Amino acid sequence: MKTRAAVMWKATGNYEVEELELDAPKEGEVLVRFDYAGLCHTDEHLRNGDLGFTPPMVGGHEGAGIVEEVGPGVTHLKAGDPFVTSWMPSCGRCRFCVTGQTNLCDNGAFLMSGTMLDGTQRLHGRGQGVGAVDLLGTFSQWNVIPAACVVPLPPEMPLDKAAIVACGVPTGWGSAVNVNAANTRPGDRIVIYGIGGIGINAVQGAAHAGAELVIAVDPVAFKREKALELGATHAFASAEEAHDFVWSETRGVGADAAIITVGLVDKQVVSDGFSMIRKGGRLVITAVSSPDLLIEIPSFELTLYQKAIVGSLFGSGNPHYDIPKLIDLYLRGSLKLDQLITTRYGLDDVNKGYDDMLAGKNIRGLLEISH
Numbered sequence: 001m002k003t004r005a006a007v008m009w010k011a012t013g014n015y016e017v018e019e020l021e022l023d024a025p026k027e028g029e030v031l032v033r034f035d036y037a038g039l040c041h042t043d044e045h046l047r048n049g050d051l052g053f054t055p056p057m058v059g060g061h062e063g064a065g066i067v068e069e070v071g072p073g074v075t076h077l078k079a080g081d082p083f084v085t086s087w088m089p090s091c092g093r094c095r096f097c098v099t100g101q102t103n104l105c106d107n108g109a110f111l112m113s114g115t116m117l118d119g120t121q122r123l124h125g126r127g128q129g130v131g132a133v134d135l136l137g138t139f140s141q142w143n144v145i146p147a148a149c150v151v152p153l154p155p156e157m158p159l160d161k162a163a164i165v166a167c168g169v170p171t172g173w174g175s176a177v178n179v180n181a182a183n184t185r186p187g188d189r190i191v192i193y194g195i196g197g198i199g200i201n202a203v204q205g206a207a208h209a210g211a212e213l214v215i216a217v218d219p220v221a222f223k224r225e226k227a228l229e230l231g232a233t234h235a236f237a238s239a240e241e242a243h244d245f246v247w248s249e250t251r252g253v254g255a256d257a258a259i260i261t262v263g264l265v266d267k268q269v270v271s272d273g274f275s276m277i278r279k280g281g282r283l284v285i286t287a288v289s290s291p292d293l294l295i296e297i298p299s300f301e302l303t304l305y306q307k308a309i310v311g312s313l314f315g316s317g318n319p320h321y322d323i324p325k326l327i328d329l330y331l332r333g334s335l336k337l338d339q340l341i342t343t344r345y346g347l348d349d350v351n352k353g354y355d356d357m358l359a360g361k362n363i364r365g366l367l368e369i370s371h
Contacts, residue, residue, distance in 0.1 A: 005058045005123070005140035006350045007130060012049040014351045015059055015139065020125040025071030025144045026118065032083065032145060036163035037138035038062030039345075039353045039365035040197060041263055042288070046133070047354060050264060050290055054114035057131045058123060059350070061087040062166035063138030064159040065370070067150065074147045082153040084162040084327075086319035087134035089117065089148040101180075103314035107148075110135060117146060138166075139350060141369055151323045154331070161330065161337040164197065164364050167314070169337070170322045172201025174315020175259050175286045177209045181316040182257035182284045186210030189255045191242060191276050192232075193269055194262030195223040196357070197364040198286060200230060200340060202259045207231030208334065213249065217242045220360040230336050239272035246276060254278030263358075265289035267296060274298075279305040286312045340364045 003022050006015035025031050043059040045051040067081040077083075089110070090102035097105050107117065114131025115121055121129035122144040123137065137143045153162055175181045175198070176190065182202075184190055190206040192199050195218040206214045208231070216227035216235040224235035236242040246255050258273035258281070265287045273283045274297050301307060315322060329335035342362040345353040353365040 001142065003140050003142040004347065005137065006060070006347060007056050007058050007125065008046050009056045009126070011053070011055055012047065014047060017348050017350070018125065020123050020130055020140070022142055022144060023122040025069060027072045028074060028147050029071040029116070029144050030067050030074060030077055030147050030150060031069040031142065032150070033065045033068050033142050033370065034063045034138050034140060035065040035370040036063065036160045037367040037369055038164040038166060038168060038197070039350070039357060039362070039367065040167050041357065043133060044354045044357065045288065051112070051288065052291065053112040054131060056125070056128065057114060057133055058137030058140050058143070059133050060138030060140070061085065061134040061136045062163055062168065063136060064153070064163040064166065068142065070147070077147060077150055077152065082155065082157070082159060083150045084153055084323060085136050085138060085145070085166045086149050086151050086323060087111070087136055087167060088314060088319055089135055089146040090320070091148070100318060102318045102320065103316065139347065139367065151320060153327065157327055157331065160341065160366060162327065163366065164337060164340060165323055165326050168197035168364060169201045169326055170315045170317065170319060171286060172198040172261060172315070173205035173326060174317040174322060175261065175284050175312045176202040176205030178316040181310065181312040182206070182259055182282060184209035184211050184257065187212045188257065189213040189215070189246065189250060191215045191217065191246065191255045191258045191273070193217045193239065193258065193260050193273060194287060195227045196261065196263065197340065199261035200226060200363055202261055203227050203231045204335060215242055215246065222360065223363065226339070226363055230339060239269070243272070243276055250278070254281060257282045257284060259284045260287050262287045265293065267293070270295045270297065274307065274309070277307055280307070282308045282310060284310055284312050341366050344368050
């Protein structure tokens with residue numbers, strides 16, 4: 001069959017929307033229709049070369065839609081099922097899966113490889129095979145994806161709101177609440193650097209977990225306002241302002257945790273976060289950086305103050321458990337999703353959506369692919 005999709009044909013540059021050929025699903029795969037796709041910053045990193053990948057590649061890893069056809073061996077899904085994606089196709093057998101760390105599954109080696117799990121491709125165009133970001137390629141009307149990437153939805157869950165729960169929401173929320181990340185507890189003081197589609201959900205997660213102070217740091221006034229609307233107790237334009245406030249409020253103790261969710265990590269934000277946390281505090285780095293960035297922290301302070309620095313991927317959780325839990329929180333009114341979608345775009349406007357994100361206009365842009 002044919003599908004229209006937004007493709008990165010080169011290692012940098014804009015997405016180009018054009019028609020591709022799509023093969024039928026193979027063993028353990030499903031054919032899906034994507035109705036909505038979130039504009040996550042990760043796919044912008046492809047445009048500007050911050051992340052290495054093997055082009056050509058269909059963008060997008062946040063998506064929701066309908067299962068159209070199941071391939072051989074798929075028994076837990078059927079045509080007509082509404083779903084949201086999980087971009088880590090956990091195998092259930094590797095060391096990390098069997099120890100409850102499915103976000104670190106060894107299948108992560110395939111995420112930017114340009115192939116499916118069997119080493120072949122389902123999309124074709126311009127006389128060559130075309131890969132899909134995180135084996136999903138949600139910037140496409142239809143695609144074939146691993147069944148392991150499909151999280152079924154309750155029928156009452158709106159697909160547009162579900163799409164952003166595919167990555168940004170669990171990544172931010174988990175960075176704040178999961179035990180392997182910030183592990184926010186009642187009464188904690190939490191600082192979040194960068195209030196985009198991930199940071200805003202770290203705000204929501206920290207507030208939900210009972211933090212006494214939830215401090216948002218972002219230079220964009222609109223984003224600070226949104227953070228205060230969705231759970232932040234305070235918001236500051238600079239790290240210096242936030243540091244002075246926290247040191248005053250905690251009588252020189254510092255924050256229990258700092259979470260870095262900026263667009264691209266640099267040395268300064270790591271230094272800011274490390275100096276913000278108390279003795280025994282934790283710095284959580286969720287945002288990505290360029291592959292060659294080396295961070296520097298004072299070793300003396302690391303040891304004598306027993307501070308910890310941890311990375312967090314996909315919220316340090318288990319997507320097939322965490323995503324349904326977050327969907328349920330939304331349906332019960334405890335998680336805000338409607339307020340996160342700032343602007344909606346057609347598939348042909350995908351580059352404008354990312355330009356708007358870089359200009360600080362959006363918390364989360366949404367592609368309306370089937371409209």
